[in-house]
Amino acid sequence: xxxxxxxxxxxxxxxxxxxxxxxxxxxxxxxxxxxxxxxxxxxxxxxxxxxxxxxxxxxxxxxxxxxxxxxxxxxxxxxxxxxxxxxxxxxxxxxxxxxxxxxxxxxxxxxxxxxxxxxxxxxxxxxxxxxxxxxxxxxxxxxxxxxxxxxxxxxxxxxxxxxxxxxxxxxxxxxxxxxxxxxxxxxxxxxxxxxxxxxxxxxxxxxxxxxxxxxxxxxxxxxxxxxxxxxxxxxxxxxxxxxxxxxxxxxxxxxxxxxxxxxxxxxxxxxxxxxxxxxxxxxxxxxxxxxxxxxxxxxxxxxxxxxxxxxxxxxxxxxxxxxxxxxxxxxxxxxxxxxxxxxxxxxxxxxxxxxxxxxxxxxxxxxxxxxxxxxxxxxxxxxxxxxxxxxxxxxxxxxxxxxxxxxxxxxxxxxxxxxxxxxxxxxxxxxxxxxxxxxxxxxxxxxxx
Amino acid sequence: xxxxxxxxxxxxxxxxxxxxxxxxxxxxxxxxxxxxxxxxxxxxxxxxxxxxxxxxxxxxxxxxxxxxxxxxxxxxxxxxxxxxxxxxxxxxxxxxxxxxxxxxxxxxxxxxxxxxxxxxxxxxxxxxxxxxxxxxxxxxxxxxxxxxxxxxxxxxxxxxxxxxxxxxxxxxxxxxxxxxxxxxxxxxxxxxxxxxxxxxxxxxxxxxxxxxxxxxxxxxxxxxxxxxxxxxxxxxxxxxxxxxxxxxxxxxxxxxxxxxxxxxxxxxxxxxxxxxxxxxxxxxxxxxxxxxxxxxxxxxxxxxxxxxxxxxxxxxxxxxxxxxxxxxxxxxxxxxxxxxxxxxxxxxxxxxxxxxxxxxxxxxxxxxxxxxxxxxxxxxxxxxxxxxxxxxxxxxxxxxxxxxxxxxxxxxxxxxxxxxxxxxxxxxxxxxxxxxxxxxxxxxxxxxx
Numbered sequence: 002x003x004x005x006x007x008x009x010x011x012x013x014x015x016x017x018x019x020x021x022x023x024x025x026x027x028x029x030x031x032x033x034x035x036x037x038x039x040x041x042x043x044x045x046x047x048x049x050x051x052x053x054x055x056x057x058x059x060x061x062x063x064x065x066x067x068x069x070x071x072x073x074x075x076x077x078x079x080x081x082x083x084x085x086x087x088x089x090x091x092x093x094x095x096x097x098x099x100x101x102x103x104x105x106x107x108x109x110x111x112x113x114x115x116x117x118x119x120x121x122x123x124x125x126x127x128x129x130x131x132x133x134x135x136x137x138x139x140x141x142x143x144x145x146x147x148x149x150x151x152x153x154x155x156x157x158x159x160x161x162x163x164x165x166x167x168x169x170x171x172x173x174x175x176x177x178x179x180x181x182x183x184x185x186x187x188x189x190x191x192x193x194x195x196x197x198x199x200x201x202x203x204x205x206x207x208x209x210x211x212x213x214x215x216x217x218x219x220x221x222x223x224x225x226x227x228x229x230x231x232x233x234x235x236x237x238x239x240x241x242x243x244x245x246x247x248x249x250x251x252x253x254x255x256x257x258x259x260x261x262x263x264x265x266x267x268x269x270x271x272x273x274x275x276x277x278x279x280x281x282x283x284x285x286x287x288x289x290x291x292x293x294x295x296x297x298x299x300x301x302x303x304x305x306x307x308x309x310x311x312x313x314x315x316x317x318x319x320x321x322x323x324x325x326x327x328x329x330x331x332x333x334x335x336x337x338x339x340x341x342x343x344x345x346x347x348x349x350x351x352x353x354x355x356x357x358x359x360x361x362x363x364x365x366x367x368x369x370x371x372x373x374x375x376x377x378x379x380x381x382x383x384x385x386x387x388x389x390x391x392x393x394x395x396x397x398x399x400x401x402x403x404x405x406x407x408x409x410x411x412x413x414x415x416x417x418x419x420x421x422x423x424x425x426x427x428x429x430x431x432x433x434x435x436x437x438x439x440x441x442x443x444x445x446x447x448x449x450x
Numbered sequence: 451x452x453x454x455x456x457x458x459x460x461x462x463x464x465x466x467x468x469x470x471x472x473x474x475x476x477x478x479x480x481x482x483x484x485x486x487x488x489x490x491x492x493x494x495x496x497x498x499x500x501x502x503x504x505x506x507x508x509x510x511x512x513x514x515x516x517x518x519x520x521x522x523x524x525x526x527x528x529x530x531x532x533x534x535x536x537x538x539x540x541x542x543x544x545x546x547x548x549x550x551x552x553x554x555x556x557x558x559x560x561x562x563x564x565x566x567x568x569x570x571x572x573x574x575x576x577x578x579x580x581x582x583x584x585x586x587x588x589x590x591x592x593x594x595x596x597x598x599x600x601x602x603x604x605x606x607x608x609x610x611x612x613x614x615x616x617x618x619x620x621x622x623x624x625x626x627x628x629x630x631x632x633x634x635x636x637x638x639x640x641x642x643x644x645x646x647x648x649x650x651x652x653x654x655x656x657x658x659x660x661x662x663x664x665x666x667x668x669x670x671x672x673x674x675x676x677x678x679x680x681x682x683x684x685x686x687x688x689x690x691x692x693x694x695x696x697x698x699x700x701x702x703x704x705x706x707x708x709x710x711x712x713x714x715x716x717x718x719x720x721x722x723x724x725x726x727x728x729x730x731x732x733x734x735x736x737x738x739x740x741x742x743x744x745x746x747x748x749x750x751x752x753x754x755x756x757x758x759x760x761x762x763x764x765x766x767x768x769x770x771x772x773x774x775x776x777x778x779x780x781x782x783x784x785x786x787x788x789x790x791x792x793x794x795x796x797x798x799x800x801x802x803x804x805x806x807x808x809x810x811x812x813x814x815x816x817x818x819x820x821x822x823x824x825x826x827x828x829x830x831x832x833x834x835x836x837x838x839x840x841x842x843x844x845x846x847x848x849x850x851x852x853x854x855x856x857x858x859x860x861x862x863x864x865x866x867x868x869x870x871x872x873x874x875x876x877x878x879x880x881x882x883x884x885x886x887x888x889x890x891x892x893x894x895x896x897x898x899x
Contacts, residue, residue: 018882025895043813046875053876059815062880296881297873304887305868314898315864325872334877364492366508369844395818398877399848405871406852410859415764419754422854423774424746426495427502428783428847431511432745433467438753446474449763 002088004098005033007310009105010079010089010246012036013044013128015277015299016105017062020072022307023103026314033097035075035089037129040064044128045296048157051141052165057134082250084270101272101310104247104260105303108240108278108294113149117211122218123234126154143167143233147221149208151178153328155237156195160330163199170201170229172221177204181344182326182337187376187390194333203227240294242279255281256290264317266306274310276302285321285408286340286387287348298322318409325405327398332371336401339388339408342378351381355414355444361394363424363431369394375436377404377417379444384413391436396428403437414448417441451537453547454482456759458554459528459538459695461485462493462577464726464748465554466511469521471756472552475763482546484524484538486578489513493577494745497606500590501614506583531699533719550721550759553696553709554752557689557727557743562598566660571667572683575603592616592682596670598657600627602777604686605644609779612648619650619678621670626653630793631775631786636825636839643782652676689743691728704730705739713766715755723759725751734770734857735789735836736797747771767858774854776847781820785850788837788857791827800830804863804893810843812873812880818843824885826853826866828893833862840885845877852886863897866890 007023009016012034024032046060054060064074075097081090088098110125112118124136140146146162148155151173159171173180177188178195196202203223211234212220221229242259244252253261253269259281266274277299284291308315327336345352355377362370371394378388389404391397407417418441424432456472458465461483473481495509503509513523524546530539537547559574561567573585589595595611597604600622608620622629626637627644645651652672660683661669670678691708693701702710702718708730715723726748733740757764776785794801804826811819820843827837838853840846856866867890873881 014881021882022891025891026898028895028898043875043880045873045881046813046816049816049875053817054813054815060813062813295872297871297884300873300881300884301868301870301887303882304891308867308891308894315867315894317868318865319868319870323870325870327872327874327877329874329876336872338872364495364503364509364511366503367495367498368502395877396845396848398872398874399845399852402871402878403848403852403855406855406859406869409870410855410861412859416767418757418764419750419766419768420855421750421768421772421774421858422746422851423744423776423785423787423847424494424749425776425778425847426492426498427778428776428844429851431492432463432494432749433470433752435746435749438750442471442474442753442757445757445764446477449475449477 006030008099011105018300018303019307026308052161104275120213147231150238283321334397336391338405355440357436357439455479457548460554463745467749467752468756475757501610553724569662596680599687732770783846785840787854804889806885806888
C-alpha cells in the first residue's frame with residue numbers, strides 16, 4: 002500500500018489551498034490531492050463564464066503551480082476512509098495510506114422539494130466542470146430563464162445572462178437582493194442597476210411550483226399567483242455540506258450538517274482534518290454555528306489546517322468566521338463584512354451607524370470615478386466595529402478587506418477615526434474625506450451627545 | 451474684535467480636515483478657516499491637470515460641503531499671531547480673536563541653489579491655483595521639459611506630460627525612481643512603463659547647472675557632462691515647512707523645520723495646534739524626526755487636532771507617522787507602506803521578506819486583470835510587519851491600506867497568514883492565492899528552517 006504524509010480529499014479552493022499550505026510549511030512531506038475531475042473550476046468565476054469570459058474553459062484553475070510545488074494529484078473518487086488503519090479506499094486505484102488526512106469535500110447545491118424541481122431544464126450551479134459545460138449552451142441560448150434565489154450566485158448569474166441578451170427573471174423570497182449580506186440602503190442602487198441591465202427582479206416572492214410540458218420546464222408559478230414563462234430555471238437557494246463519506250467514516254457531524262472540528266480544523270478522529278464548505282463553522286460574533294460558505298473562508302481554514310498538520314505552528318487568532326463578501330455588477334461593486342444592521346439588531350446588539358458618501362477618486366472629475374458609500378456599524382457602549390458595507394467602484398473588493406481586518410483586530414470608532422491610510426487621486430478618495438474615517442467620525446459624533 | 455472658538459490658518463487638506471473634525475466633534479463651536487485663495491486645489495490632483503483632467507479648474511476642491519457644515523471662510527493673509535492675547539492680525543481684515551488656533555500653513559517647494567534656478571521657464575509645483583494656472587499652458591505647449599527629482603510629483607508629472615505629447619526627461623540623483631518609497635524589484639516595471647510612455651529616464655544623475663539664453667532656460671547640464679536641451683524645467687526635489695508666521699509668533703520649531711507638537715498636535719504655546727506639512731512629524735518605527743509630507747498624514751493629524759481641541763476625546767493610538775503611498779501610471783499602480791527593505795536595513799532591522807506574484811482577478815482571463823506583486827517585510831525575531839510594497843492594478847490603493855493598518859496593529863507574519871478576507875473574481879485575487887496571505891506564508895516558510 003502506497004502511503005503519503007498528507008492526503009487531501011477534494012481539490013477545489015479548500016483542498017488546493019490546504020495542499021499548498023501543507024507543502025509550504027512542512028518541508029519534505031509528501032502531499033497527495035485526490036479529486037474527481039482532472040481540471041477544477043475557479044468556483045466564484047462560474048457566473049462569469051456566462052458572458053464576461055469567452056468559455057467555461059477560461060475559468061479552469063491552472064494546476065501547474067501546484068505540481069511545480071511538488072503536490073501530487075490523483076483523479077479518482079474516495080469510497081471509504083478507515084481512520085483506525087489510516088487508509089482510504091478508492092473507486093479505481095488501490096488503497097492509499099496516510100499520516101494526516103484532510104476532508105475538503107465541499108458542498109452541493111440544495112434542491113428544494115418544490116413540485117417540478119426534477120423537470121428537464123431545471124438546473125443548479127454545481128462547482129463541477131463537466132456539469133457547467135453541460136448547462137452552458139442551453140442557458141446561453143435560452144429564451145426565458147427564471148433564477149430562484151438572489152444570493153451572490155443568483156445575482157451574478159442574472160446579471161451575466163441578462164448582459165448576454167437572455168431574458169431573465171430573478172425571484173427572491175425576502176424583500177431585497179442579497180438580503181443576508183446587505184442592508185436595504187446599500188443594495189437599492191444595485192437592484193436598480195440590475196433592472197437597467199434587463200433583469201426582472203421579483204422580491205417578496207416564493208415559488209409555488211415549476212410547470213412542465215412533456216417533461217420540460219414551461220413556466221414558474223409564484224405563490225402570489227403570477228405565472229412566469231420559462232424554458233430554463235436555475236435554483237440558486239444555497240448549498241449543503243458534502244459529508245456522506247465523513248459520516249460513513251464515523252466523524253462527528255454538527256448542526257447544519259458540517260463536519261465538527263476544533264479551532265485547528267481537527268475532526269473527532271485523530272489525524273483527520275476537515276476544511277471549507279464540508280466543515281462546521283462558528284460565527285465570529287456569537288460563536289453560534291454558522292451557515293457561511295465562502296471560498297475565502299474555506300481557504301483561510303485550509304491554511305490553518307495545512308500549516309498545523311504535524312504541530313501547532315500557527316496560532317489561530319480569530320474566534321470564528323467573519324462573512325466578508327464582495328461582488329461586482331459592472332458600474333457598481335458591493336462589499337460587506339461582519340453583521341448587517343438587521344443581523345446586529347436580531348442578535349441583540351445596541352448599535353450606532355456611521356455613514357460616508359463621496360467619490361472613489363479625487364478630484365471626482367477624474368475618469369473612472371465612482372460614487373462611494375460606506376456604512377460602518379459599531380456596537381455600543383464598546384464602540385467596537387461589528388459590520389461594514391460599501392457600495393463603490395472596483396476598489397471595493399480590497400476596501401472591504403480593510404474593514405474585515407479592523408473587525409478581526411477589534412477596532413473601535415475612535416481608533417478608526419484616527420487610523421493612518423494612504424490616498425492617491427486615481428486610486429482612492431481624497432485624504433480629507435477618506436470614507437472609513439469619515440464614517441467612523443460620523444458614528445463618534447452620534448455617540449458624543 | 452470678532453472672536454471665533456476655532457481659527458484655522460490654511461485651507462488645504464490639513465486645514466480643511468481640521469475644520470471638519472472641529473465642527474463635527476465639537477457641536478456649537480464656531481470655526482473659521484483663513485486662506486489666501488478663494489478656491490483651493492486638491493494638491494495630489496495637480497499632476498493630473500496636465501492631461502488626464504481637462505483643465506486646472508477640474509482640480510478645485512468644492513467648498514460647498516464645508517460651508518454647509520457651518521464652517522466659515524475668510525480669504526485673507528495672516529500677518530501676525532499673538533498667542534498671549536489670543537488674537538491674529540490680518541492683511542486686509544480687522545484683528546480676530548480665537549479660543550483655539552490651528553496652524554495648517556503647509557509647505558513650499560524647495561528650490562535648490564543650482565546656477566540658473568531663477569531663469570525664466572524654471573518652475574516648481576506649488577499647491578496654489580493661480581500659480582498652477584500660470585505654468586499650465588507654458589508646460590503643455592513646451593517643446594522639451596526636464597523634470598528634476600523622481601519623487602511622486604516628478605514621476606506623475608513626467609507621465610502626464612509625456613502622455614500629453616510633451617518631450618520629457620526625468621532626472622534622479624538616486625539609482626531608481628521613487629527611491630524612498632520602493633525597492634528596486636517593485637519599481638523596475640514602472641520605470642519601463644514610464645519609458646514606454648516616452649519619458650527619458652536618467653537615474654544616478656545630478657544637475658550641475660541650468661543654462662539660459664536671454665534669461666530663458668535653454669538646457670540642463672548634468673554632472674556627468676550631458677547637456678539636455680530644454681525650454682522648461684520643473685524642480686521637484688521636495689518641500690519645506692511653511693513656518694515663518696509660527697516662528698514670529700514664538701512657537702518652538704523642530705529639526706527639519708517643522709513646528710514642534712505633542713501627540714495631540716499641541717504646540718509650545720497654549721491653545722495653539724499645528725497640523726500637516728508645517729508640523730514636525732515622528733517616524734512610527736524609530737520615533738526619529740521624519741521628513742514625511744503626505745496629504746493623508748496631514749489629514750490624520752488634522753483630525754486628531756480637530757477632535758481634541760477642547761478636551762482629549764480621541765486617544766492617539768499610533769506612535770508616529772507611517773509612510774503609506776500609492777500612485778498610478780495607467781496600467782501599473784504602485785503602493786507602499788512602512789519601511790522599504792533598504793530603509794529597514796539602514797535602521798538596523800534584521801528582516802525576512804515574503805513575496806507573492808499572481809493576478810488581481812480570478813480567473814486571470816477576466817477582462818481588466820493586472821499582474822499583482824506583493825512584498826512584505828517582517829522584522830526578526832518578532833515577526834512583526836514593518837513594510838509592504840505592491841505593484842498591481844487599480845485596487846492597489848486600497849490594498850496598501852490593509853497593510854498600513856496591519857503595521858499599525860502590530861501584526862505578525864503568522865497572524866497575516868491566517869487572517870480572514872473576502873475575494874471576488876472581478877475585484878480581487880483568488881481565495882487560495884490571496885497575495886497578502888501568500889506573501890506572509892512565504893515569509894513564515896523562510897523563518898521555519
